[in-house]
Amino acid sequence: MKFKWFKSLVVTAAILGFGMTVSESSVHAEEVSFYTSNPVIIKVKMPTYTYQDIELTKKIALQKKDTFLHVKRLVKTETGKPRLQLTNGKYVTANKLKVVKTKGYQNPKRYYQVQYKQIQPTGKVGYNLSRGYEGVKTWKVMRKLGIIGTHGYAKYNNKTWYAVRSFQAKHKLPVTGDVDLRTWQKLGFSESSWYSIDSYIAPLKAHAWDGRSAHIEAMIKQAYQYMGNPYIVGASSSPKYGLDCSGLVTQALYAAGINPVPVSSIQHAHPGNEWNSRKLFASKNFKHVPYSQRQRGDLIFYYQPGTHTIWHVAIYLGNNKVIESWPPRVMIQPIKNSHRNVIAGVARPFL
Incomplete structure (x- = not known):
């Protein structure tokens, strides 16, 4: 019995740290389980609170699973426990079981990738005008x-x-x-x-540490900047001017980090690109979802009445409302009205 007890003790000691004391093994485990340097961007793996204080005693808000947070620095308590201080000054655990280092929000690889550097113009800046241009x-x-x-x-x-x-x-x-x-x-x-x-490309209004909802709101915020501007066919430039339906969508996507090539703000005005709503609808880089599952930020495409030809696209706001450019101006309208009511499909830019 004594031999078995001694053997068990040796095995336990080996498991705990190959000769380390129980206390030393616990410290080693803590070092492995906690971040020891700034991960910069983290994603919450399970519901986790942010705190007012470094000791994590004064709760601020519960962060839902898959929430992204921007870390300013890694700090330690007086007793040496690591904490993550966020850019908003709040604190969160550095426990790797609860938060994980990430590059930030991103679509699955088969869809348009979200960019976090300012999107650049696609096409010649300063092109000449001739017959067929818009x-x-x-x-x-x-x-x-x-x-x-x-x-x-x-x-x-x-x-x-x-x-x-x-x-x-x-x-x-x-x-x-x-x-x-x-x-x-x-x-x-x-x-x-x-x-x-x-050359105008809407400035990025969402960061890698912002989640899906923030990217959708960045897109919609850009679209709202054109409210009341005139409908101009083939146009997709700054909010100083009007634009058309796909021109509005293109600039809105730019603001949220999606470059929907081959559609671009420059190409949009060139001959042969009169119906970029059709190119957007045909793109395999958007996820298409049933109309019954539409959500805020989705793109709503319309058939021309009596045909199966795409002729319009709008941005869904929720509550059966869209923001769109439709003659004579950019406006908010019901998702269906007397002018365009045949839904062709729904595309989701952000997943």
């Missing part, structure tokens, strides 16, 4: 030449081409019918606007 620059030229009013359909048609030729001849410019920078400036527009209209 967008803000075309809209400004056509208005200047008196071809359309404030809410006119801004497509560079033959009438515009001939009007540009007449203007160029009158001002002793090369008569091409196309608008280059020289013609643009002679029309009274600035050189800086020639480039800035093309």
